Amino acid sequence: MAEAEVKFRKRRLDRAIKARTDTVFVIASPGDILYVLAPRVLPMALLMILPLVLSGYHGKVVVHACVVGLLALSWELLASCGLFSLGQSLFFGVGAYLAGAMDKYLHLPIWVTIPVATLGGGALCALLLAPVVRLRGVYFAMVTLMLPILFKQIIEAWGILGGTHGLSGLTPFPNEWLDKYLIIVAFIAVLFGLRSLITSDYGLVLKAIADDDRAVMSAGINIYSRKVQALFIAGSVASFAGAFITHHYQFAGFSVFALDWAILPLAAAAVGGTGSFAGAALGSMILVPLSEGLRAMGGLRMAIYCGILVFAVLALPEGIFRFLERKYQEFETVIEVK
Amino acid sequence: MWLIVYGIISSVILALYAVGFSLTYGVSGLPNFAHGALYILGGYVVWNLMNAAGLSMVAAAPLTVVACALLGFGLYWGLLLRVRGIPLSELVVTFAAGVALLELLTWSGFYGIRYSLPVFWDESFEIFGVVIDAQRIMVVATGVALVILLHLFVRHTRTGLAFRGLAQNERTALSVGIEADWIGSLAVAMGSGLAAVAAVVVLPLGMMEATIGYEVLIYALAVAIVGGLESTTGMILASFIIGFAQTAAARYIGPKWMIIVPLAAIVLVLVVRPSGLLGKFKELEERV
Numbered sequence: 001m002a003e004a005e006v007k008f009r010k011r012r013l014d015r016a017i018k019a020r021t022d023t024v025f026v027i028a029s030p031g032d033i034l035y036v037l038a039p040r041v042l043p044m045a046l047l048m049i050l051p052l053v054l055s056g057y058h059g060k061v062v063v064h065a066c067v068v069g070l071l072a073l074s075w076e077l078l079a080s081c082g083l084f085s086l087g088q089s090l091f092f093g094v095g096a097y098l099a100g101a102m103d104k105y106l107h108l109p110i111w112v113t114i115p116v117a118t119l120g121g122g123a124l125c126a127l128l129l130a131p132v133v134r135l136r137g138v139y140f141a142m143v144t145l146m147l148p149i150l151f152k153q154i155i156e157a158w159g160i161l162g163g164t165h166g167l168s169g170l171t172p173f174p175n176e177w178l179d180k181y182l183i184i185v186a187f188i189a190v191l192f193g194l195r196s197l198i199t200s201d202y203g204l205v206l207k208a209i210a211d212d213d214r215a216v217m218s219a220g221i222n223i224y225s226r227k228v229q230a231l232f233i234a235g236s237v238a239s240f241a242g243a244f245i246t247h248h249y250q251f252a253g254f255s256v257f258a259l260d261w262a263i264l265p266l267a268a269a270a271v272g273g274t275g276s277f278a279g280a281a282l283g284s285m286i287l288v289p290l291s292e293g294l295r296a297m298g299g300l301r302m303a304i305y306c307g308i309l310v311f312a313v314l315a316l317p318e319g320i321f322r323f324l325e326r327k328y329q330e331f332e333t334v335i336e337v338k
Numbered sequence: 339m340w341l342i343v344y345g346i347i348s349s350v351i352l353a354l355y356a357v358g359f360s361l362t363y364g365v366s367g368l369p370n371f372a373h374g375a376l377y378i379l380g381g382y383v384v385w386n387l388m389n390a391a392g393l394s395m396v397a398a399a400p401l402t403v404v405a406c407a408l409l410g411f412g413l414y415w416g417l418l419l420r421v422r423g424i425p426l427s428e429l430v431v432t433f434a435a436g437v438a439l440l441e442l443l444t445w446s447g448f449y450g451i452r453y454s455l456p457v458f459w460d461e462s463f464e465i466f467g468v469v470i471d472a473q474r475i476m477v478v479a480t481g482v483a484l485v486i487l488l489h490l491f492v493r494h495t496r497t498g499l500a501f502r503g504l505a506q507n508e509r510t511a512l513s514v515g516i517e518a519d520w521i522g523s524l525a526v527a528m529g530s531g532l533a534a535v536a537a538v539v540v541l542p543l544g545m546m547e548a549t550i551g552y553e554v555l556i557y558a559l560a561v562a563i564v565g566g567l568e569s570t571t572g573m574i575l576a577s578f579i580i581g582f583a584q585t586a587a588a589r590y591i592g593p594k595w596m597i598i599v600p601l602a603a604i605v606l607v608l609v610v611r612p613s614g615l616l617g618k619f620k621e622l623e624e625r626v
Contacts, residue, residue, distance in 0.1 A: 084426050086433065131608045138369050138425055142559040143604065145371075145433075149556055150601050157594040259437060266430065299445035306438035313427050313434075314420050 006337050013331045039328060044188050047285075051180040063180060063248065065288035066187040067241045071265035072272070072280035073190050074237040079274060080198060081230045082210030084137060087144030088238055089261035090128075093151060093254075095121035095239025100167040100252030110171050114243045121239025126232040133227040145262075152257040166253025173247055183244055187281070190237055195277050197233075206230055263305050264291065270312040273319015282321045341585060347474050349581025350481035351540055353574055355554050356561035357484055358532030360573045361492075364562065366525035367505035369429045372413060372436030374555030375443075376530045380406050380537030381546045382443060403534040410530025414523035422522070423508075436551070443548040473542055480539045484532065489570050501525050560600035564607045579603060 015035075050062050071088045078085045099117035102108045108116075132143045155161055162168075173179035197203045208216045209223050216223050246252040264287065265280075272283025287308070294301050312319075355377070362370045370376075380402050387398035417435060421427035492498035500521045503511040512518055533554075557580075565576030580603050587595040 084429075086429075131605050134608060138363075138429055139563065141426070141429055142563060146556050146559060146601070146604075149552060150597060153597045157597055263434070263437065270430070299441065303438040303441040303445065306434040306441070309434040310417065310431055310438075313430050314417065 008334050009337050011331075011333050011335050013333075015329055015331060047184055047188065048181075051177075051184065059180060061289055061292050063183055064292070065285050066183040067245055068264050068268055068288050069187050069281050069284035070183075070190060070241040071238050071261065072268040072284045073187075073194055073277055074234040074241075075265045075269050076274065076277050076280040077194055077198075077206075077230060077234045077237070079269070080203075080210055081206035081227060082137075082213065083133070083227060083230065084141045085144045085234075086141045086266070087146075087148050087262055088265045089257050089259065090144060090148040090151065091121065091125050091235045091238030092242040092245075092261045093148055093256040094124050094235075095242025096246045096252045096256040097161055097167075097242075098124070098239065099243035099246040100170055101161060103170045103247075104162075104167045110173065110247055113171075114240070114247065117243035117246075118236050118240040121242065122232045122234075122236030125235030125239070126228050129231050130228050133224050133231070148257040148259075148262065152254045155254045155257075162253070164254070166251055166255075167246075168251045168253075170246060170250040170252065172250050179248060183241075183248075186240060186244075191277055191281050194237075198277070260302060260305075263302065263309065264288070267305050267309040267312060270309055271316065271320060273316075273321040273323075276319075276321055279319045279321035282324075283319070286320070341582075341589060343470060345578075345582040345585040347470075347478060347581075348585050349578040350478045352557055352561055352581050353485060353577035354477070354481050354536035354540060356558045356565075356573055356577060357481075357488060358529040358536065359555075359558040360562055360565075360570070361488060361501075361532060362525050362529030364505070364570075364573070366501045366522060367508075368414075368418065368522055368526055369425065369432060370410070370413075370526055370529050371429055371433035371555065372439065373529065373533055373558055374551035374553070375436035375439040376406050376410065377533040377537045377554045378443065378546065378548055378551040379409070379439060380534030381541040381550075383534075384538055384541075385546065399538045402538060403531050406534035407527040407531035411523050411527040413530070414519075414526040418522070418526065419519065422519070436555070440548050440551045443551075473539075477539050477543070480535070484535065485570065485574060492570070497521070497524065557600065560604055564600075564603050576603075 047062075047066075051059055054062060071092060074091060075085055075088050095117050098121050099113045102113040102116060103110075128147065129144070132140060135143065156164055173182070198207065205216065205221060205226060209226060213223050216226075242256060245256070265284070268283035268287045269280040270283070271287055272281065273279030290308075291301065291305065294304055297304065358376075359370060359373045362368050362373075383402045383405055384395075384398050387393045387401060388395060391398075393401070413432070413435060417431050418428055421431055490498075492502055500511070500516045501524075503514070503516055504518060504521050504525070508518055511521075536554075560580060561573055561576045564580065565572030565574075580600055583603065584596045584599045587599055
């Protein structure tokens with residue numbers, strides 16, 4: 001029956017504020033202000049309140065989600081300048097071990113180790129990957145996949161930095177609230193910081209490198225130095241997450257180089273929708289609580305993450321965030337077909 | 339002398355790891371990051387065919403190769419087909435599928451002394467004053483045979499030429515009547531089959547466990563990056579460079595230095611020649 005009678009259809013129209021301009025919102029009324037601010041402020045406010053409401057184990061899940069969120073944001077920054085990383089665990093692990101080593105061997109206080117590990121980790125990762133920025137796409141991904149695994153084997157075989165036992169008995173955060181709110185505030189700051197970075201002139205160049213690096217080169221911009229700068233920023237963000245987790249668990253072992261820390265941010269970005277920082281953030285907020293539910297599955301967890309990742313890439317190419325954004329910015333009414 | 343004989347052996351093992359990956363990616367342009375998982379799955383299937391089904395090695399080995407090839411074929415039609423043409427999605431999908439497979443194998447208890455394969459032919463010889471067992475000779479023979487066959491295949495058969503055509507320009511390949519999906523799935527299947535061949539001859543040399551899959555993938559990638567992907571000669575050259583450097587490092591400096599070798603090789607090659615030692619035609623488009 002090809003000629004099935006259709007009585008109703010859906011009509012989708014962009015909301016007025018979206019129709020006026022696509023990205024720059026013209027605020028015309030208090031309603032418009034609310035419309036623009038609500039999706040930005042509400043989730044963040046919710047995130048700030050969560051630690052007050054949740055305690056114990058559930059509080060840990062929030063912290064964990066923010067850590068994965070930082071890694072996903074750092075992945076997204078690299079992806080938006082055309083560097084496809086399979087090795088977020090590298091940045092994460094470098095930060096974790098730097099903070100751990102400074103605490104263990106130099107006995108530096110926590111307000112020194114975390115900032116130094118953040119910047120030092122970013123610089124170290126940028127330095128490590130500097131010869132590789134000449135590669136792009138699949139080739140860059142190959143190298144970033146290899147590095148953390150090789151680092152892990154080096155630590156294992158050489159017995160440096162605590163070897164297989166890891167560095168334990170490190171300094172904890174002075175109090176629980178600082179611990180929780182440090183990571184939440186950092187997550188929110190990085191999310192909005194990177195969002196405004198990528199729309200600035202500097203960020204536009206980074207995005208242009210992903211779109212057409214030859215064109216950027218012919219505009220007289222050194223793309224390799226820009227890529228190294230992007231690596232430094234992304235590396236710093238992920239190293240901060242690593243340094244944080246070291247002090248959070250008071251332990252740094254080579255599990256920080258494990259594939260979990262590479263797959264989970266990637267899956268978060270894929271579920272939330274690649275191409276937007278909010279997507280990566282949303283993805284991690286969805287995926288991490290979900291994966292905590294899978295903790296009982298033990299060894300199968302990684303296999304399930306991978307299943308989710310494959311599913312997201314195949315079935316949700318747009319991502320959840322883009323879908324929600326589209327729905328938020330349009331009316332959908334059912335009208336009669338005449 | 340010891341260095342030369344064992345250097346050759348470890349180089350050939352590396353070449354065996356890389357040959358299937360290089361066929362699917364270098365020749366047909368499909369990155370199969372499940373390569374390491376398919377390799378170790380080959381070992382798992384052989385072991386089960388021998389111990390659970392009671393087959394002999396001679397019967398189990400070809401069956402395993404066919405099974406892995408079929409799995410590769412299924413991987414293409416089931417997953418890769420939906421993301422064809424988006425290189426990074428192809429990579430993510432195959433990588434995630436590979437990790438899922440490896441983690442499933444680990445979870446099912448695939449490690450430990452129980453899982454070891456018997457050698458085909460248990461004897462040893464003395465060549466130039468170095469004692470060497472028959473299995474290692476077989477590894478070298480298989481490696482040499484595979485590389486020669488592969489070389490002939492991609493240059494002198496219609497299917498082989500179609501593989502290369504697909505990698506060079508998919509649209510042009512389509513316009514001269516090459517079925518992209520069919521050839522692509524054949525390439526993935528052959529690469530997976532070659533991973534199983536490598537597994538069948540190399541794994542009897544040591545113990546089997548699922549984590550070897552990651553190692554195989556890493557070595558295959560290292561060889562591919564150092565050699566330049568589309569070049570068979572480059573792949574062999576890279577295997578020999580990394581293989582000899584590893585053997586020499588293990589003997590003269592200490593086994594723990596072996597790990598540094600592939601990394602150092604990659605960094606050195608990238609600084610000097612970003613397209614790999616013998617890579618040519620993809621230099622502009624993909625790498626630099």
